[in-house]
Amino acid sequence: MALSKEKRQFGDFQTPDHLAQEVTHLLKQRYQLSPEMILEPTCGTGAFIRAALRHFPTAHILGRDINPSYIQDAQQSLVNYPDAHQVTLQQGDFFTIDWQGLLSKLSNHILILGNPPWVTSSELSRLNQQNLPAKSNHQNRRGIEAITGSANFDISEWMLLQFSQWLPPQSGILAMLCKSSVARKVVNQVQRNQSQPFSADIYIIDAKQHFNVSVDACLFVFRYDSSGDCLCHLYSSLDAPISSGAIGERNGILVRHIPQYDAWSHLIGQNLTYTWRSGLKHDCAKVMELEPVSEGQFINGMGQTYDLESTYLYPLLKSSDVGNGRTQNYRKVVLVTQTYIGEETHLIENIAPKTWRYLLDHSERLNKRKSSIYKNKPFYSIFGIGDYSFKPWKIAISGLYKSLAFQLISPLGDKPVMLDDTVNFLSFDNQAEAEFVLELLNSEPAQSCLDSMIFWNDKRPITIDILRRLSLQAVAQELGLLDLYTHWAKAIHVNRQGQLELGLF
Ligand SMILES: C[S@@+](CC[C@H](N)C(=O)[O-])C[C@H]1O[C@@H](n2cnc3c(N)ncnc32)[C@H](O)[C@@H]1O
Numbered sequence: 001m002a003l004s005k006e007k008r009q010f011g012d013f014q015t016p017d018h019l020a021q022e023v024t025h026l027l028k029q030r031y032q033l034s035p036e037m038i039l040e041p042t043c044g045t046g047a048f049i050r051a052a053l054r055h056f057p058t059a060h061i062l063g064r065d066i067n068p069s070y071i072q073d074a075q076q077s078l079v080n081y082p083d084a085h086q087v088t089l090q091q092g093d094f095f096t097i098d099w100q101g102l103l104s105k106l107s108n109h110i111l112i113l114g115n116p117p118w119v120t121s122s123e124l125s126r127l128n129q130q131n132l133p134a135k136s137n138h139q140n141r142r143g144i145e146a147i148t149g150s151a152n153f154d155i156s157e158w159m160l161l162q163f164s165q166w167l168p169p170q171s172g173i174l175a176m177l178c179k180s181s182v183a184r185k186v187v188n189q190v191q192r193n194q195s196q197p198f199s200a201d202i203y204i205i206d207a208k209q210h211f212n213v214s215v216d217a218c219l220f221v222f223r224y225d226s227s228g229d230c231l232c233h234l235y236s237s238l239d240a241p242i243s244s245g246a247i248g249e250r251n252g253i254l255v256r257h258i259p260q261y262d263a264w265s266h267l268i269g270q271n272l273t274y275t276w277r278s279g280l281k282h283d284c285a286k287v288m289e290l291e292p293v294s295e296g297q298f299i300n301g302m303g304q305t306y307d308l309e310s311t312y313l314y315p316l317l318k319s320s321d322v323g324n325g326r327t328q329n330y331r332k333v334v335l336v337t338q339t340y341i342g343e344e345t346h347l348i349e350n351i352a353p354k355t356w357r358y359l360l361d362h363s364e365r366l367n368k369r370k371s372s373i374y375k376n377k378p379f380y381s382i383f384g385i386g387d388y389s390f391k392p393w394k395i396a397i398s399g400l401y402k403s404l405a406f407q408l409i410s411p412l413g414d415k416p417v418m419l420d421d422t423v424n425f426l427s428f429d430n431q432a433e434a435e436f437v438l439e440l441l442n443s444e445p446a447q448s449c450l451d452s453m454i455f456w457n458d459k460r461p462i463t464i465d466i467l468r469r470l471s472l473q474a475v476a477q478e479l480g481l482l483d484l485y486t487h488w489a490k491a492i493h494v495n496r497q498g499q500l501e502l503g504l505f
Contacts, residue, residue: 010066011117011155012044013211015177020047022238023219024055026203027111027175031221035059035111035173039103041094041159042066046074048114049087057083059111062102064092094159100166108171112163115177116156118215157182160220164190169224176220177205180457183220184247184254187232190222191249199228202247203235216457231258253469257452264449267478269471273489274426274437276467278399279419280316280334281383283369287362288335288382289316298333309352312336315412319422323401327409327417334418335359337380339390345378384421391427392416393434395441397467398423399460404450406441408434424464433488440475440485449475 027033036059038052043063052061065071068091078084094116103110156178163174164186183202190198200222207217219238233243248258251268255261282288286301290313298313299305315330335355337345349356359366359380366380374381394409399422409417410431419425428434440446453466476485 011119013118014044015047015115016210017047019210020051024051026238028055033111036107036109038111038113040114042114042116043074044070046077049074052113053081053083061087063089066093103166108168110172112174116159120154154182157185160186161189169196173223178220180216180218183218188254196224197226197228197230199223199225200232202232203238255453256455260448260452264445267445267449267471267474268469269474271472274472276424276426276464277388278384278464279421279423280385281421283371284366287365289332291332306358308354308358311352312355314415314418316418318420319398319400322396322407322423323398325407327407330412336418337382338385340386341383345380388427390416391429393428393431394425395434395438396423396425397462399462402456402461404447406438408438424467436484436488440472443475443479445478446470446475
């Protein structure tokens with residue numbers, strides 16, 4: 001279903017009544033809540049207002065929304081509710097309301113309830129809309145993000161963080177529908193900023209069923225609690241009786257399954273010899289990726305056939321090939337214009353004139369690439385390229401697929417294979433070494449350790465950061481293969497006499 005620009009700007013997905021009722025029922029039953037005050041900061045047409053009235057009829061209920069007609073609709077929907085006098089609804093913009101002042105005047109037994117807008121700051125910029133907080137150093141973002149102010153965050157993340165700061169300790173509770181990734185970020189941020197213990201739960205909801213959108217969404221319940229364990233307990237649905245895991249912080253990172261992670265935490269460490277990389281980035285598949293049709297002839301993404309030298313063409317495996325284990329053959333080749341980042345490209349003209357002509361033919365499209373990384377770089381630049389790209393053997397895994405299936409990639413057509421930028425890989429000079437490292441990665445300890453850190457419902461669950469946390473040396477030690485590891489990695493290890501030793505090969 002296509003949403004109007006306005007609906008997208010306001011992240012406008014009204015909660016169906018039955019879901020709001022289910023959520024408030026859960027809050028009453030499981031958390032034994034009896035709030036004196038309920039606040040719905042972006043109440044829309046009022047599903048949570050009605051649900052709150054039904055389950056907590058003695059509470060005072062405050063609702064706000066930016067859209068005056070929603071406030072009107074919500075008001076009208078209360079006419080048959082005998083306790084409607086408990087409700088005050090007003091039009092207001094979240095970002096200009098003095099919530100802190102308002103909260104300080106309200107009862108401490110407060111429930112902040114609702115479903116804040118589902119929209120990100122960059123989506124708003126794309127829509128050229130202003131439904132944003134005044135620029136703040138949200139989340140203390142450092143580096144480029146903070147300098148450029150280009151950090152992409154969910155509006156609801158910002159709202160939830162604000163409320164988490166103002167929530168009265170011991171007696172306030174936050175219960176909101178949001179993306180699971182937003183809930184996790186809020187937990188992570190609270191862990192960093194607050195010294196107070198807290199309790200948090202995530203109940204997965206089916207956003208497709210309730211909102212007709214494919215989003216990993218949840219009910220997030222958060223409160224400060226002197227006996228809280230500072231973990232975020234995960235429930236597979238609103239009526240799941242027991243939690244299926246606990247998300248928490250370890251060494252400054254958010255971990256999906258704390259007990260599982262703790263069991264394998266001795267495998268966490270740095271890899272000095274083996275470095276995970278992401279594949280090639282060119283941002284212009286129509287030009288840079290071609291299908292071989294016959295000897296020396298290639299067809300690009302616009303259906304144009306060209307006669308090209310093979311010098312700059314390499315077999316390409318995309319995420320879908322790697323994710324589906326289709327690694328023995330290739331369907332496409334990719335134009336690799338540089339061997340390292342920033343390398344001058346004009347040499348191509350002499351070495352491979354037909355390839356140069358092809359690039360010239362498409363220079364307009366290539367020069368229009370949006371990302372700022374291409375600015376002030378040689379023409380036809382690519383990224384994610386270096387010595388490692390040209391090594392013959394690779395172990396690759398798609399970042400997009402929901403399984404820890406590492407693939408051994410051999411050279412194809414006598415050339416090293418290139419991978420796209422959603423694939424993570426290690427590269428090797430030697431087949432036997434690659435096979436050995438594959439054995440380590442496919443072992444139960446490595447798989448279980450990595451699995452404990454991966455948020456499988458994320459769009460890109462297998463990130464390079466997660467892969468880099470696993471120490472292959474520690475895995476080899478765990479499996480009793482340290483000697484072999486040292487042999488291949490030429491790593492220093494401690495021998496049985498307690499002396500430092502360099503691996504032999
Ligand atoms: C995801 S909808 C949910 C509405 C309602 N909470 C519910 O559960 O049905 C988000 C709501 O946020 C409102 N909204 C968006 N931006 C807002 C802002 N800056 N201030 C107040 N409300 C806003 C929209 O009008 C919309 O009703």
